[in-house]
Every structure is written in C-alpha cells, then in structure tokens.
C-alpha cells in the first residue's frame with residue numbers, strides 16, 4: 001500500500017526546493033517552473049532521489065513576444081503521472097543547460113528544439129539542425145517566422161468565402177522565388193557544412209588490434225530499401241564492424257506542428273493521420289485525448305469501446321507489418337511480409353467501413369467518434385477477433401519464431417539493457433523487450449483500459465528477437481482486449497449532442513498520451529482560448545526511439561544494422577513530421 | 578541445423594501455393610470476376626488467392642467511403658436544377674487545407690446576398706479527402722463521392738473542379754449513400770410534417 005502511494009503521488013517540489021522551484025500557477029497549467037540556473041541540479045535530484053528516471057518529452061513554446069518556455073515531461077519507469085517542469089528564458093539570446101548528461105534520451109529532442117526555436121542547449125554534445133537542412137535560415141516554430149506559402153496567421157482564410165475564386169498558390173508564388181536563402185548563399189555552389197560536422201562527430205576510438213587499416217564512413221540511405229522511407233545512417237565502420245553511427249533525418253519534414261498551429265483544433269485531426277500513416281487510429285486517439293483533457297469532456301461509453309477496439313485493431317495490423325517487414329530486412333524477400341499484409345488488409349477493410357478511409361481514418365472527434373459501426377461490421381470484427389486473427393497470429397508465430405535464420409540473425413543482436421533503454425527514452429516494444437514492463441495502458445491508464453484484463457508483455461534480453469517476440473505477444477493481448485470490448489460494449493450514443501466544427505477550448509495546456517504500436521505517442525497542446533492552438537507538439541515515438549539506434553548498432557556487423565533498424569519499426573512520416 | 582527451418586518455411590509457402598489451386602478447383606469459376614467471389618476473398622475464412630485483379634475486378638467500397646466531394650442538386654419537376662447549397666461557407670471554413678473557394682450570389686438589383694453559390698471551386702490536388710465538409714454542411718448539400726478513378730494527364734487543366742463538374746443529382750447521392758440518404762429524407766419529411774402541423778394549428 002505504502003509503495004502505491006510512493007509511486008502515484010507527485011512530491012511537493014515547490015516546497016522541497018523552494019529556492020529555485022515554484023508551482024506553475026497560471027490558469028489551466030500544471031507542474032513546476034524551475035530557475036534556468038538550477039535546472040541540472042533539479043533534474044539530477046528528480047532522477048536520483050525521486051525516481052523520475054524517464055524523460056519522455058522535451059519541447060518548447062514561444063510565448064511571443066515575452067519569452068520561450070522549455071517544457072519537460074518526466075515519468076517514473078515504475079508508472080504514474082508526469083512531472084512537468086518548465087524553464088523560462090528570454091527570447092533574445094535564448095540559452096538553457098542541456099540535460100544530456102542526466103537523460104541521454106534528450107539528445108535528439110534538444111536538437112529538435114534548437115532546430116525549431118533556436119534555443120541553444122549548452123553542453124549538448126552535438127547541437128546541429130536535425131529536421132531542417134544545414135544552412136537553413138530562420139527558426140520555423142517561432143511565432144514571427146513565416147513559411148514560404150504564408151497566407152494568414154490562422155485558418156480559415158478570408159479569401160475563400162464569400163468572394164472566393166480558386167487560384168493556385170504556386171501561380172502567385174512561382175517556384176524559385178519561394179525560398180529564403182541566407183545572404184550570399186548560392187544553392188548551386190553550396191557544400192553543406194553540416195556534413196563535416198556529421199562525419200567529424202562520429203567517434204573514432206584508437207585502433208587496438210594493431211591492424212593497419214582505416215575507418216571508413218558508409219552512408220546507408222537516404223534511398224535504401226531497408227530504411228522504409230527516406231532516411232540516412234552515417235556509419236563509421238572498421239572492417240565490417242560498426243564503430244559509431246548517426247542517423248540523419250528530416251527528408252520528409254513538413255513542419256506538421258506549424259501547420260497545426262495555423263489550423264483550428266478540429267482541422268488538425270485529419271493531419272494527425274499523416275504522421276504515422278500505418279496507424280491513424282492511434283494518432284487520432286492521442287490527439288483527441290489531449291484536447292478532451294483541455295475541454296474537460298469525456299466521450300460516451302459506446303464511443304470509448306469503439307475507440308479501444310479501433311486502437312487495438314490498429315496495433316495488430318501495425319505489428320503484423322513490423323513482423324513481416326523485419327523478415328524482409330533479414331533477406332526473406334516479401335513472402336512473409338505479404339502473408340502479414342493479407343491480415344492487415346482485412347483490418348483495413350474494417351477501418352474503411354467505419355471511417356471511410358483505409359489509412360487516413362480521421363475517425364475521432366472531441367467527445368466521441370464520427371459514426372457508429374455500420375450494419376454488419378460488428379459481426380465482421382467479431383469474426384476477426386474470435387476466429388481469424390488468433391489463428392493467423394499463431395501461424396505467423398509458428399512460421400517465423402523457430403526459424404533458424406530468424407533466430408541466428410536476431411538473438412543477441414542490437415542489445416539494449418534496461419538501464420540504457422530507460423535512459424535513452426525508448427518506448428513501446430523496444431523498452432519492453434529490454435525488461436522494463438512499461439505500458440501506458442497500465443502505467444498511466446487512459447480511456448477505459450483499466451477495465452480490461454490483459455498482460456503487459458515483457459522480455460528480458462533486449463535484442464531484436466525479443467522485440468519481435470514482444471510484438472507477436474502484444475498482438476495476442478490486443479485480440480484479448482478486443483474480445484472483451486466486444487462482449488462488454490453497450491448500446492447508446494457515440495457522441496453527446498451534435499459534433500461542432502468550432503470547439504471551445506479553454507486556455508491552458510495539456511499532454512495526452514497513448515500507448516501506440518511504436519510506443520508513447522504524446523500530444524502537447526497549449527490553448528489560449530482562441531480557435532487555434534497556440535502550440536501543438538507531437539512527441540513521436542519513432543523519432544525518439546532512434547536516439548538509441550547508435551547504442552544498438554555499436555559493435556555490430558554492418559549487415560545487422562539493417563535488421564536492427566527494421567526491428568526499431570520506424571515510420572518516416574512520424575520521424576520527420 | 579539451418580536446414581529444418583528453411584524446409585519448414587518453404588513448406589508453408591508450398592502449402593499456400595497448393596491451397597490456391599485446391600480452392601480454385603473447389604470453387605470453380607465463380608471465385609473470380611463475381612461479387613460473391615470478391616466477398617469470399619475478403620472474408621475471415623478466406624483461403625487461397627487473396628488478391629483482387631484490379632481493374633478487371635473491383636472491391637466494392639463501403640457507404641462511408643470518401644473521395645473527392647461533390648455538390649448535390651435536386652431535380653424539380655420541370656427538370657430544373659435546384660442546388661441545395663446555400664453558400665453558407667461552413668465547408669470552406671472547416672476545410673483543413675483550405676481548398677474550397679465559394680463566391681456567393683448577389684442580387685444584381687438590391688446588392689443583397691442570395692443564398693446560392695455563384696461560383697464554387699474545389700482544388701482536388703489539395704483536397705485531402707477528409708470528409709469534414711460533408712460532415713458539417715448543415716444543408717446536406719455537399720457529400721463525398723465514391724468515384725476514385727479520376728487520374729488525368731494534365732493537372733493544370735483538370736484539377737480545379739468548378740460548379741459544372743461538382744454538381745451531381747440527388748439520385749446519384751441516393752445510390753452511393755443509400756442509408757444516409759434514407760435517414761435524411763425521413764428526417765426531412767418528419768420536419769415538414771411538423772411544420773405543416775404547426776401551420777395548420779396556427780390560424781385556429
């Protein structure tokens with residue numbers, strides 16, 4: 001009992017550390033404001049003394065024209081709610097201490113904040129742009145930065161109605177004139193300086209083996225079939241062994257967050273589909289939760305059940321794809337992955353019937369879902385959950401798990417220990433395969449997950465094989481949840497009242513997170529009471545899981561890097577946003 | 578050794594391979610190019626070949642399916658087009674990528690707005706098929722189409738749909754969204770009956 005209290009309560013940090021911590025007392029805000037000079041000290045004691053060992057999200061908000069605020073969400077890997085801390089810094093010459101030494105998982109996220117806001121993290125080991133290209137001028141998420149096709153601050157744009165005449169934006173703004181270059185910059189002759197920084201940043205240890213050979217840098221990607229999109233890994237190799245590796249990303253960057261801040265709250269919903277495009281149901285779920293939290297509403301019972309069923313179906317099809325395509329990366333070209341896609345197809349048909357689209361579902365609304373299950377769909381889902389899926393999961397399991405090629409190539413490869421996995425902020429199957437039984441559905445339950453009986457799947461070797469096994473077993477657990485949900489689902493409305501296109505969202509901040517198939521998918525939303533969010537941030541699991549890629553790949557063979565990346569199961573739409 | 582796993586894996590592939598033929602032999606011709614065949618191939622018990630040979634066969638789309646939106650018009654008895662849209666602008670406001678452009682009609686004599694669209698454009702290159710416009714139109718005037726075969730050779734000439742291209746009769750709407758159409762008709766008739774009843778009681 002006493003342990004339970006210890007885990008679930010948030011210490012009164014403002015009293016304990018009254019010198020440099022105060023409560024965030026703005027209306028609708030939570031957490032603590034920490035003095036910039038004491039951030040490291042506070043983070044260290046939060047981690048070592050109070051057990052907040054898992055840094056989930058780092059982001060910033062531009063409270064134009066006053067200040068920047070860097071926002072950290074830290075959790076205990078044992079479970080429980082968030083410790084939200086904020087650091088306020090001036091907009092001129094913004095600097096804040098890097099938490100890399102305390103939470104190495106902050107590496108990419110701090111780089112992202114630097115890239116988007118120009119906030120400098122002192123003592124960061126490798127502070128370079130991460131999503132934008134080297135040499136890009138400006139800080140895109142600052143409120144005074146305008147994108148090339150800028151029309152107005154907020155949607156809806158006045159030119160559309162009542163006197164709208166269609167025009168193509170590229171006619172008004174022809175290609176070639178729509179990019180801002182720094183002074184004296186000539187794209188024809190420019191050589192990216194960041195490349196040097198990238199290659200120089202690869203750590204070259206002293207040669208010990210006495211062989212007179214050189215380290216070689218190999219770029220895997222951006223166009224490479226194993227990367228599942230456009231993604232690059234700069235690997236430093238010694239013979240066949242990887243000595244160091246850095247991922248390079250941003251090729252698919254669309255500045256989803258800036259788009260979100262131009263949109264109204266509802267308009268963001270279909271855009272979330274395009275993050276992790278394999279999984280739009282989970283994406284919708286997280287965003288709906290964040291905004292519902294702000295609005296203080298809850299969907300009716302039936303809608304909750306439908307949401308859970310859809311989210312779990314989504315997890316199953318995503319894991320099918322992950323398991324199937326892992327085999328692709330191991331060289332079993334497409335046969336297993338097509339068997340997996342076959343099952344996915346049946347699930348996508350369910351999505352299409354209920355939401356109108358197979359992959360871009362746009363199915364959740366604030367306070368419910370778009371439509372009830374159409375006639376006959378309940379039976380289809382029942383058939384899937386009680387008949388086909390359990391059978392097929394077993395089949396895939398039998399087909400692949402004992403296979404020698406799978407076992408020899410996966411067991412003991414790409415190992416991440418539990419401590420590393422927590423420190424590097426990995427989530428989802430990767431974290432659980434390393435022996436950390438952390439699943440948000442249990443650790444910090446949302447929606448109605450506390451009603452279902454399921455196991456948090458955990459494995460202890462932290463290698464590719466365990467990640468694969470975790471996914472297979474998680475599919476079984478999801479089937480179990482769907483079976484329970486189908487039996488318990490009540491009749492009733494799927495939406496309270498009438499769905500509104502202009503929702504009233506009170507001022508404040510909220511962080512909604514769900515356990516997506518790839519891990520913790522979080523949405524940090526700040527509202528100032530207007531029709532558009534002031535800040536909209538996606539904590540994307542694929543992106544943050546890549547922080548650990550280097551650790552996983554070190555001292556492995558270059559051929560295994562492909563398999564390791566495959567088992568990380570990234571979706572580039574979500575990595576680059 | 579590595580051999581057993583390989584043989585097992587190949588065995589499974591072989592099983593699938595043989596299954597396609599046994600299922601084909603059992604089901605005969607009706608498995609392909611027939612609606613039942615397609616239905617069978619997308620059911621939970623399906624075995625054998627799974628793929629649907631587009632464009633020779635097409636998977637039927639569910640009613641909720643959404644593609645590019647279209648505007649609904651009712652046909653009056655004299656055959657005139659009665660556009661349902663009142664150019665209220667809600668769809669243009671709710672559209673996430675802002676690809677709907679509407680010019681409201683104006684009475685040339687009084688200069689007052691008339692609730693009809695003079696011009697209506699949807700840039701289908703930008704439309705993300707989200708369905709929000711159809712979801713929030715208060716006059717059941719804009720609905721999502723099921724026609725997904727709209728590729729063309731030149732996007733500059735064909736991809737901004739205007740009123741001509743967007744207008745489709747209510748009959749078509751009833752055909753592709755039968756359930757939704759029936760519900761809306763029922764609601765409309767009930768509303769009209771209520772109105773009539775209210776009118777009937779008023780003078781008394």
Ligand code: SF4
Pocket residue numbers: 661662663664665666667668669679713714715716717718719
């Ligand atoms: S919402 Fe409906 S009635 Fe209003 S302008 Fe759009 S199509 Fe016309």
Ligand code: SF4
Pocket residue numbers: 646668671672673674675676677699703704705706707708709710711
């Ligand atoms: S479907 Fe969505 S994107 Fe397309 S016109 Fe309608 S609201 Fe706009």
